[in-house]
Amino acid sequence: MNATIFNIQKFSVNDGPGIRTTVFFKGCPLACAWCHNPESIHPQPELVYFNKKCIGCHLCVKVCKQNALSADGHKINIDRGKCVRCGACTEACPTEALQMAGKQMTLAEIMTEIDKDVVFYQQSGGGVTFSGGEPMVQIDALEALLKLSKARGLHTAVDTSGHARWQDFERIIDYTDLFLFDIKHLEEDMHRRYTGVSNKIIIENLRQLSARKAAIGLRLPVIPGVNDSDTHVDELGKLLSSLNIQKIFLLPYHGIARGKYERLGQAYSLDSLAEPSQMEMERIKNRLENFGLTVRIGG
Numbered sequence: 001m002n003a004t005i006f007n008i009q010k011f012s013v014n015d016g017p018g019i020r021t022t023v024f025f026k027g028c029p030l031a032c033a034w035c036h037n038p039e040s041i042h043p044q045p046e047l048v049y050f051n052k053k054c055i056g057c058h059l060c061v062k063v064c065k066q067n068a069l070s071a072d073g074h075k076i077n078i079d080r081g082k083c084v085r086c087g088a089c090t091e092a093c094p095t096e097a098l099q100m101a102g103k104q105m106t107l108a109e110i111m112t113e114i115d116k117d118v119v120f121y122q123q124s125g126g127g128v129t130f131s132g133g134e135p136m137v138q139i140d141a142l143e144a145l146l147k148l149s150k151a152r153g154l155h156t157a158v159d160t161s162g163h164a165r166w167q168d169f170e171r172i173i174d175y176t177d178l179f180l181f182d183i184k185h186l187e188e189d190m191h192r193r194y195t196g197v198s199n200k201i202i203i204e205n206l207r208q209l210s211a212r213k214a215a216i217g218l219r220l221p222v223i224p225g226v227n228d229s230d231t232h233v234d235e236l237g238k239l240l241s242s243l244n245i246q247k248i249f250l251l252p253y254h255g256i257a258r259g260k261y262e263r264l265g266q267a268y269s270l271d272s273l274a275e276p277s278q279m280e281m282e283r284i285k286n287r288l289e290n291f292g293l294t295v296r297i298g299g
C-alpha cells in the first residue's frame with residue numbers, strides 16, 4: 001500500500017507530547033484562507049516554482065512534452081491546466097528551482113523513517129503524529145500506519161480537521177492515543193466562507209470523539225476579524241467546556257506562508273491581515289479559561 005506524503009518532519013515538538021516525527025499526508029477537503037501548507041490541499045503531487053533559484057536556462061521548457069512551460073525572459077511561466085505532474089522538468093532543472101510537492105511512498109518506507117528516531121521518542125515521551133493536509137483522506141494508509149506504530153509501542157497522534165466520515169474515525173480510534181482536532185469557526189456561514197466546507201460534520205465528530213472518551217487536544221487558529229470576537233470565543237467556551245477536551249492550543253495567525261502560494265501559482269486572500277498581538281492572544285486565553293478550560297498559546 002502507498003500513501004501520498006508531502007513531508008516527514010523529524011524532531012517535531014509542537015504536534016503532541018515529547019519529540020515526534022510528523023508525517024504530512026497530501027490532500028484536504030478544506031481550503032482554509034490562512035492555510036500554512038497550501039501544497040497540502042491537492043491530493044496529488046504538484047509543481048512548485050522557486051523563481052529566486054531560477055537561472056533562466058530554459059532546460060525545463062525543452063523537456064516538457066505538454067508545452068506547459070514557456071520562457072518569460074529570465075524566468076518561466078507555468079500553464080497548470082496543461083501540466084500532468086510528470087516531474088520531467090524537475091529532473092532537468094539544474095538548480096532545483098522546480099520541485100514536486102508530494103510523492104508516493106510505501107508504508108514500509110514511511111515506517112523506516114519513523115523507526116529511525118525511536119530512541120528520541122523513548123527518552124522524551126514522544127512518538128509519531130499523522131498530519132496533513134487531512135490524514136483521514138487516505139484512511140486505509142492512515143489506519144495501517146497507526147496499527148504498525150502501535151505494534152512498535154509508539155505513542156500515536158492524529159492531527160485532523162475533523163472533516164471525515166464518523167465510520168473512518170471508528171477505524172482508528174483504538175490506535176490513536178491523541179487527537180489534535182482543529183476547530184475554525186462555529187458559525188456555518190463563516191466556516192463555509194473561510195474554509196469552503198460546512199462545519200456540521202466537524203462539530204458532530206468532535207462530540208462523538210468526546211463521548212467515546214478519546215484524548216483530544218483542541219487546536220484553534222486565531223484569525224483576527226474572523227474568529228476572535230468575544231461572542232465567538234464565548235460560544236466556543238460553552239461548547240468546549242461541555243466536552244471532554246484535555247487542552248486547547250491557541251495558534252496565532254501568521255502570514256509566513258504567503259511565499260508558498262506564489263510558488264504554487266495561487267493567490268493569497270489574506271494579504272493585508274495583521275498577526276494578533278500577544279495581548280489579544282492573552283484576552284482569548286483568559287476568556288476561555290473562564291469556562292474552566294486548560295488553554296495554552298502555541299502548539
Ligand code: SF4
Nearest residue numbers: 064083084086087089
Ligand atoms: S511536471 Fe511534467 S507536464 Fe508539468 S510542467 Fe513539468 S514536465 Fe511539464
Ligand code: SF4
Nearest residue numbers: 054055057058060093
Ligand atoms: S530548468 Fe530550472 S533554472 Fe532552468 S529555466 Fe527551468 S526552472 Fe529555471
